[in-house]
Amino acid sequence: MNEILTKTIEEMADMEFDCSCGKKHRIDIKHIYVGENAYNRILDVAKEILPKEILLVSDNNTYKALGKCVENELTESGYNINNIILVSDGDLIPDEKAIGRVLVEVNNETELIVAVGSGSINDICRIISAKTHIPYVIMGTAPSMDGYASTVSPLIIDGAKVTYPGTNPYAIIADSNIMKDAPFEMICAGFGDILGKYTALSDWRLSNTIHDEYFCDTTEKLVRNAMYKCFENIEGAVKREVKAIEYISEALILSGIAMTLSGNSRPASGAEHHLSHYWEIDKLSRKLEHPLHGNSVGVGTVISAWLYKKLNIEERFGIETPVPEIIIKFIKFYWS
Ligand SMILES: [Zn+2]
Ligand SMILES: [Zn+2]
Structure with a gap:
């Protein structure tokens, strides 16, 4: 059991630990304060x-x-x-x-x-x-x-x-x-970026299963737990309740930390981010405005989850993949 899973985000600052994945992980941020x-x-x-x-x-x-x-x-x-x-x-x-x-x-x-x-x-x-x-x-x-x-x-x-x-x-x-008083579009974008972790984690797990790519269970759990907390508190976030906004802030900070732990962007960014980056670069090259990053990541997550469903990945490889209809429900909930 890796001790980091029992820590609060504030306690994770400046932490170093031997992980079950075989790596020694280090978090090089001196202090993290959320609240x-x-x-x-x-x-x-x-x-x-x-x-x-x-x-x-x-x-x-x-x-x-x-x-x-x-x-x-x-x-x-x-x-x-x-x-x-x-x-x-x-x-x-x-x-x-x-x-x-x-x-x-x-x-x-x-x-x-x-x-x-x-x-x-x-x-x-x-x-x-x-x-x-x-x-x-x-x-x-x-x-x-x-x-x-x-x-x-x-x-x-x-x-x-x-x-x-x-x-x-x-x-x-x-x-x-x-x-909590940020423009609502920005809170939506944060939630959209977190939605993207769902398919990013599936991509990472799939690559581990097929290509034997390095995978860290602890990092995966950290991101997944933080993500689920945001899903459970979606109603509070829409009402800008402090606790729900803290869960989103923590999940966003944690996914940055997760990238440091794994040494790459796998735990935070997958195909949904590639789609979003493509749309962003495309708009930029045509000098057009593009939506906030997280909002297009949310849309990318729907496409990615739909592909997982279409290709029957969950049954074929036994890995958890998000249900596209649920992702759509989350997005609609935010924007209604
Ligand atoms: Zn690890
Ligand atoms: Zn992102």
């Missing part, structure tokens, strides 16, 4: 690092939602803050312009980057942290994607999506009181 008023934890993190200057990065929306409050708390505690608010007309894009805008603010005094936001802000700060070796903390504002605990940064370079190696955040802070 009401978790935003306060930024003061504990700052006290640990004692930075000469903090680069605080948000956009116009996330500054209003949380950035301003973080700025006040840190200033009142005596820290020097360089506050950058990235301004964009529509969705903030993690491209050369946004990365450059933040990078020019890094100086010799910058010893901590505090990113306030979700997908794009996290990707921008992660790549800068990786290049400068300045630790960064992500303070989530929406349970919209599973990149919080990831180690790569998908960026838009020369108009195309390119994934760069990044680094783990020093800490992840997900305040459920803030996350």
Whole structure:
């Protein structure tokens, strides 16, 4: 029995353990805080690092939602803050312009980057942290994607999506009181990204069965348990109840951790993600808007689950696969 399965997400931070899969797994994130008023934890993190200057990065929306409050708390505690608010007309894009805008603010005094936001802000700060070796903390504002605990940064370079190696955040802070007030489309996207784990795990198991690919039961269980918790609390999530939003946030953080444990993206991303990436790149190349990542992953999950059913994979290989009708029901429940 691997002890990680009995831990809370906060206890998983900075953990190392010998796993039944034969690997020694390590989680290189110093702190993970999920819960009401978790935003306060930024003061504990700052006290640990004692930075000469903090680069605080948000956009116009996330500054209003949380950035301003973080700025006040840190200033009142005596820290020097360089506050950058990235301004964009529509969705903030993690491209050369946004990365450059933040990078020019890094100086010799910058010893901590505090990113306030979700997908794009996290990707921008992660790549800068990786290049400068300045630790960064992500303070989530929406349970919209599973990149919080990831180690790569998908960026838009020369108009195309390119994934760069990044680094783990020093800490992840997900305040459920803030996350629950995110635009509903973003909460849906988070749930859609979690739906995708269902077929991703089936893909991984199938490849293990057919090709004898490396598989970690513990990692699989971690993701599956977190995913089921979100399914069981779907009604609460639609009503923006704090506990249900925490389950989504935890599942999203956990799937990032799961990728670190397995050493690849298998536990978090399968055919449903390939479909979603294709749609995203296609729209991008035609300069058209595309839905939030998780929302197209949800649709990809339906197609993938339908293929599993059509090919009779569950009976043929004895592995659990999702029922497409149930996936459709979940999606309809969210959007009704
Ligand atoms: Zn393992
Ligand atoms: Zn995803």
